[in-house]
Amino acid sequence: MSRPLLRKSAASLLDQVALSGLNFVIGLILIRWVSKADYGLYTTLFAAGILATTFLDALIGTSVTTLSARLPAHERLGYAARALRLHLLASLGLGLLFALSAIALLAEAHLPTPELLSTSAAFGAYVVTLGAREFCRTAHFIDGQPGNVLQIDAVFVLATLLAGLALAQLGAPSLAEVLTTLAAANLLASARPVWRLVQLRLQARADLPPNPPAPLRQGSSAALLRQLWPLSRWALPGALIGWLCNYSYLYFAGALLGLTASADLNAARILLIPIGLMGVAWSRVARPMAGQLIAQQEWSGLSRLARQSLLGIEGVTWLYVLLLGLAFPWLASHLLGDKYRNVEPLLWLWGVYFSINAARTIGTTWLAAFGAFKPLFWLSLGSFGVLCAALAWLMPRHGAAGAIMALILIEALELIVSWAWLLPRARKAMQAAGDPR
Template identity: 25%
Template sequence: MKQGTRHLGSLAGKVASSLADQATASGTNFVMNVLLARWLSRTDYGAFSVCWSFCLIFAAFHNAIILEPMTVVGPAEYGSHLAKYFQIVRRLNWYIVGALGVLAVATALFYHEANVRIALAFLAIALPGYLLLLTARRKQYVVNQPTRAFRISVVYALAAGAMLVLLRAFSWLSAATGVICIAMALPVAVWAQSRDKRRTETGDTASIALAAVTREHWRYGKWLFASAILAVGVPDIQTILLSAIVDLKSAGALRALMNFILPLSQAATVLSVYALPGLARRMKNYGAGLGLRQAVLFPAVITAIALVYLGALVACGSLIERLLYNGRMAPYLVYLPLLALAALISAIGAGFTTLLRAAQNSQHQLFAGIAATVVGVAAAMLLLRNYGLQGAMISMVLANAASTLWIVGTYCYMVHRSRASWSEAWADLLGHHLRDGKLSTAAASE
């Protein structure tokens, strides 16, 4: 009994650390965006918003090649030699980060808005450190140590917050200098990697080649990478299109409204990141047919959380806006129901896509992303010029609906084609928990 209680206590502690880590990391970006929206002019915040959208797009490329494969391929294929595997991934990561830094420079050279170009130039400097920080945090989830990820996020929050306050105090704050706050990720990432290197120094003599790891990462991540290229994030593409077709003020307003739902999206992310390694192992051991059925409660939980959060947001939107923006974004609250609808549809898709990723079906994200991009861009081209921000909101609803329909359809197809039945899946899951309970009781009695 005591051993079972300790196990539950340890699990609860790790879940709490995961939530605290994601809350701190997303909270840092959230607070930074809110303060910049309050302190900058609407045009300057619009320029920063476009820059931040490009940052998220580059991070999606990095996620496809490094983070997602590391989370799934690492424990599934190199579980007995993780220390050696991480050494190889560290080398691969530097190559990818350097290439994305060069891509950021190219974007800065060719973007049409002058003040956005300057901010993108600063992003090219800040981006490598930010991506290294994301890698350091994700690694802790692979080794089931979310508390360490939380510590990294706290240090980054303090560093970025101190820089933001310093820039504000000396009246140096602008769209470009706001990006410097992101650059504080580099020293934090170097510190975290040095600590990890000391922890993971082992006598593991396993031979793992860089080429082999690169092939495994590419095999899993190629669909995600193609999706990141062909299926740009829905809010990000709408922000960029608003800046190009309408104006920077509208782009900034969209980003400011997106801050309202950032806590929800990050909560879904942390639950997915924490659950993904365990789901991947279950799919590997028991097969996708049983695993996909047994894990259907995961998207149900994500959807329930979204309904509660978005209901509270719509009901208390005016109060929340005053607390965050002091009335600066009040004229845009009329679009909050559309934003909530888009977020709910996205949350449903996020729950099911986690199950498909655990089953190593990453290609679904490419097609779901393409559907979202085609629908979203087509709707934006038809609506933005005449309807501005409202057109962007409608485009997001349609784009998220197209993506989620593809994701849920893929899940249903994979479940339907497998030989396992729902009753067999639930019986197996119940039997697994009963066996665990008996083992814990036997161990406690000894």
């Protein structure tokens, strides 16, 4: 990788290692202390939390990132600060919606009414505060400051660990207590950066030039949403369908094979969380950089960045998977426990999935940097249709392994279409339009 990308990716990777380690610890605690059915329920709610952040990022974060690449470097964080109020309002609305949805989900699991209500309320609070922290992270990635992101998440991880230790003194934590702890840690971690973004918004309003460019014009949240909507209207459905492609297997597994199958799938996947988060760390740093290269039509630089990224990510992925495979007997004995000894074959399938996912992620990140959200939507829609058919056919025949096989098929399909068709078309369209962006 290039030196600037490598340096920024290192800070972002360290950030993701901290988050990965925290998720790993939480997952292991639940794996060891709760039943498979309860852990399956947690994984379902956790995936729903990812859906909330996916929605918010597609509606606001992705479009803000794409449009800010057109601005001078010193104006990008101020532009992101303009979207803060819109993002917080959307987070509050989603928190309420997801809390109500959790009531229906938990009722199906036959939880007692007090536990059902407390868990649903805690989940809603988690969604709201997670949205706030994720937007602060997005704003600092736009500003090219992954070190600031690391500071935000360091506070989150430290607060969660300290609260978790306090809970451990009281015995095995309930799901409501875990979600409340995460919500409180999110709130603590995002308080200071949110206040800084508020100050930047006020300063940007005071310093606005007489005739500012369109991305900098002040207005209401509704006006800003109208400005973002030409990109968001395709990014949003595409991202939501992308989430379905990535996480609907949990719901299929729960419906077709039971919550224990969801638990097995996630117990194997949790061991590879560092690989998935490494890809996230790379994309959060690389997407603004790719957007700037595309705006300048530096195609050779973009190709070089893609090659370096692919070699780096794939090398780390396969090294990690091989080491994990060698260490699995020890992990099964000391971490997962006897009830998850059967997940080793799933571990290797997840390794294949993440290796293809790494190459596919580079392609879709480049397409997002081009602003090609409409073709990404149609790609995701087609992929989801194929996934549903693959899950329905493979899972009854191969059980939990069939779910991962279906996901591998979809990743391979999107990899080929992105690199062989969509990216060349996006580049030709920009060259033909002569748009320097």
